[in-house]
Amino acid sequence: MFARTFPGVKRIEPYIEPWNRGSIRAAEKAGHRHEGLLPTHQEIGGIARDMHLYVAP
Secondary structure, three states: HHHOOOOOOOOOEEEOOOOOHHHHHHHHHOEEEOOOOOEEEEEEOOOEEEEEEEOOO
């Protein structure tokens, strides 16, 4: 994974909206695991959105 080539990078955390199945599949295929759903985690376009948190091992 490219980001891991930078010194000091210890954890990669993609935040993905629940409707974005393509990004969820890509994260899982890249080896990320689902850590949980974060309700109203991020504001996008003035609306608080739920986000799935994935992490790379």
